[in-house]
Amino acid sequence: MLRREPVYLDHAATTPLRPEAIDAVTRALRVVGNPSSIHSAGQEAKRLLEESREQVAATVGADPIEVVLTGGGTEAVNLAVKGLFWRRRAEAGARRILVPGGEHHATIDALDWLAGVDGAEPVEVPLDELGRVQVDALAAELERDAASVALITMLWANNEVGTIEPVAEVAELCARAGVPLHVDAIAAYGHVPIDLHGLRRETRAPAGAGLVAISLSAHKIGGPVGIGALVLDRSTRIEPLLHGGGQQRRIRSGTQDVAAAAGFAAAARATFEHAAVENERMARLRDRLVDGVAAAVPLARLSGDPDPAGRLPGNAHFSFAGCEGDSLLFLLDAAGVAVSTGSACQAGVPEPSHVLLAMGRSEEEARGALRITLGWTTTAADVEAFLGALPAAVERASRAGMAARATSFDR
Numbered sequence: 163m164l165r166r167e168p169v170y171l172d173h174a175a176t177t178p179l180r181p182e183a184i185d186a187v188t189r190a191l192r193v194v195g196n197p198s199s200i201h202s203a204g205q206e207a208k209r210l211l212e213e214s215r216e217q218v219a220a221t222v223g224a225d226p227i228e229v230v231l232t233g234g235g236t237e238a239v240n241l242a243v244k245g246l247f248w249r250r251r252a253e254a255g256a257r258r259i260l261v262p263g264g265e266h267h268a269t270i271d272a273l274d275w276l277a278g279v280d281g282a283e284p285v286e287v288p289l290d291e292l293g294r295v296q297v298d299a300l301a302a303e304l305e306r307d308a309a310s311v312a313l314i315t316m317l318w319a320n321n322e323v324g325t326i327e328p329v330a331e332v333a334e335l336c337a338r339a340g341v342p343l344h345v346d347a348i349a350a351y352g353h354v355p356i357d358l359h360g361l362r363r364e365t366r367a368p369a370g371a372g373l374v375a376i377s378l379s380a381h382k383i384g385g386p387v388g389i390g391a392l393v394l395d396r397s398t399r400i401e402p403l404l405h406g407g408g409q410q411r412r413i414r415s416g417t418q419d420v421a422a423a424a425g426f427a428a429a430a431r432a433t434f435e436h437a438a439v440e441n442e443r444m445a446r447l448r449d450r451l452v453d454g455v456a457a458a459v460p461l462a463r464l465s466g467d468p469d470p471a472g473r474l475p476g477n478a479h480f481s482f483a484g485c486e487g488d489s490l491l492f493l494l495d496a497a498g499v500a501v502s503t504g505s506a507c508q509a510g511v512p513e514p515s516h517v518l519l520a521m522g523r524s525e526e527e528a529r530g531a532l533r534i535t536l537g538w539t540t541t542a543a544d545v546e547a548f549l550g551a552l553p554a555a556v557e558r559a560s561r562a563g564m565a566a567r568a569t570s571f572d573r
Contacts, residue, residue, distance in 0.1 A: 167498075168499070169500065169548060170500050170540075171500060171501050171534045171535060171536060171540065172500050172535060173535045173536055173537030173538075174502070175535075176387065177381070177382060177383065177384050177539070178537070179384055179385070179429075180385070180428070180429050180433075180538070182431065182432045183385050183425040183432070186421075186425050186427065186428035187386055187421045187425040189424070190421035197211045197418055198417065207420050210423075211418055212226065213427070214420075214423040214424050214426060217427040217431055218378070218426060218427055218430050219393070221351075222356045222357065222393050223356065223359045224358045227411065228394055228395060229393055230394055230410045230413050230414050231389060231390075231410065231418055232390045232392055233388060233390070234381075234388055234389065235268065235346075235390040236268040237390065238378065238392040239266070239269055239315075239346055239348075239377045240268065241414065242344040242375040242394075242400070243269060243272045243273065243313070243344060244276060244403060245403065245413070246312065246374075246375065246398075247276055247312045247313060248280075248401035249399055250313060250342070251281075251282075256311055256312035257281060257283045257310065258283045258284075258303075258307075258310045258312060259273060259282055259284045259311070259314070260285050260287055260304075260313075260314040260315075261284055261315050261316065262286070262289055262300075262316050262327075262520075263288060263289045263516075263517075263521075264322070264516060264520035264521065265316070266317065266346055266348070269315055270516075285303060287299050289521050291521055292323075292325050292467045292468075293322075293323045293325035293467070293517060293520075293521050294325050294467070294472075295327055295332070297331050300314070300335065304339045304341065311339070311341045313342045313343065313344060314332065314336055314341060314342075315344040315345075315346070316329070316343070317350075318347040318349070318356070318376075319347075319354060319474050320349070320466065320517060321348070321349035322465075322479060322515060322517040323473075323477070323479045323517055323518075323533075324349075324467070324476075324479060324535075325466040325473055326350070326354060326473060330361060330364070333365045333367070333372050334364075334365040336371060336372045337362075337365040337371055337373075339371070340368065342371055342398060343372060344375040344377070345375070346377045347377060347378060348378060348379045350474065351378050351379070351382060352433045353441055353474050356376065358373065358395060361373050362395065370398050370399065373395070375392060375393065375394050376392070376393040377393075378391045380422070380425065380426035380430075383430060384432065384537075385422075385425050385430070386421075386425040389422035389423065392413075394411075400413065402415065404416055442475070444536045444537070445476075447476075447536055447540060447542060447545050448470070448475060448476055448477065449470060451478050451534060451536075451549065452478050454545070454546075454549040458552055459556050462480045462481070462482055462556075463480060463481045464479070465518060465523075475536075476535050476536035476540070478533075478534045478535075479531065479532070479534070480531070480532050480534075481523065481527040481528075481530050482531075482532065482556055482560075483527065484530065484563065484564065485530045486559060486564055487503035487515075489559040490530075490532050490556065491503055491532065493554075493558055494555050497551040497555065498547070498551070501532055501533065501535075502533045503531055503533065504531060514528030516528075534548065
């Protein structure tokens with residue numbers, strides 16, 4: 163009997179490489195030359211690099227020079243958060259960093275490091291029950307003492323529950339207060355409109371304030387792993403993480419990966435060429451999945467914004483009372499369906515979802531979470547396969563119950 167191909171529904175962790183990206187990387191790997199060299203071979207590499215940068219910039223309403231290519235989304239987030247903090251602390255003595263609860267660990271861990279090593283003072287701003295930052299609380303912190311705020315950093319859309327955040331409102335608050343805003347758009351890229359210059363114009367952002375920095379990652383849209391970008395408004399100055407060579411506006415030194423950049427650009431081209439149609443297709447599949455889970459497992463609780471317009475088109479996130487999320491994940495995997503319990507960066511660590519806890523959910527709900535995310539390869543048959551496998555997985559996980567939190571190491 164032929165084994166059925168596994169169903170992959172974890173596109174928020176990473177999505178399959180697009181054929182266009184594979185072709186672009188393969189062609190670019192044959193190009194010999196350091197793009198910083200001035201001979202003809204180097205200049206040919208530079209031409210390909212800068213064309214790739216231009217294509218990525220066009221997808222987010224930025225100029226090519228504002229796209230600082232990085233080794234991935236985590237580096238882009240760290241460069242923005244640490245670089246803006248160091249610069250603002252040096253120039254204005256500002257130490258507070260306002261951050262919503264439930265951020266990605268690239269942000270959380272960077273802030274923890276800054277607090278422990280460099281005297282940063284992170285201030286957590288609460289989320290509502292849908293996972294959306296409470297703008298009034300953010301505004302109150304700025305009104306209380308905007309001069310002490312080095313930056314605000316937030317997600318464009320929550321990578322776990324899929325809720326789209328009120329970025330335009332926060333950007334306007336930051337512009338008025340003279341505070342820089344960094345947005346982690348890694349989960350949102352390709353699914354929601356992003357326009358750096360347009361939003362800066364709309365909010366009348368002064369130099370160095372308002373929305374100034376956006377983090378991206380190629381492998382979330384079908385590009386290669388190991389390349390991302392920090393889109394940094396040209397009016398903004400930050401301290402670099404890396405030194406040595408001064409490539410990319412002296413913000414990110416190091417020989418640039420031309421082949422990865424070409425793959426990033428090809429994936430961006432393919433994604434945005436049909437983004438509206440593709441996101442509508444994914445949203446229909448997501449709605450079918452949400453309705454199917456509600457019918458098959460009535461006790462399942464949808465997390466995030468229930469309004470389809472308020473969440474990412476490919477995201478469905480549920481809590482299953484009385485079930486360990488890890489148990490559900492392994493049972494579904496055994497049935498040939500790949501999903502996740504949350505951010506892949508935390509996978510393998512049986513901890514409750516910090517996002518759900520920040521939304522006010524109980525620890526039991528936060529431990530019984532599953533994230534199902536669709537992508538460009540997802541079909542209606544994939545959704546039906548998940549719905550077919552889910553009831554048995556929930557029944558077995560319910561019988562197993564919740565795992566004890568204490569282990570022999572705790573004695």
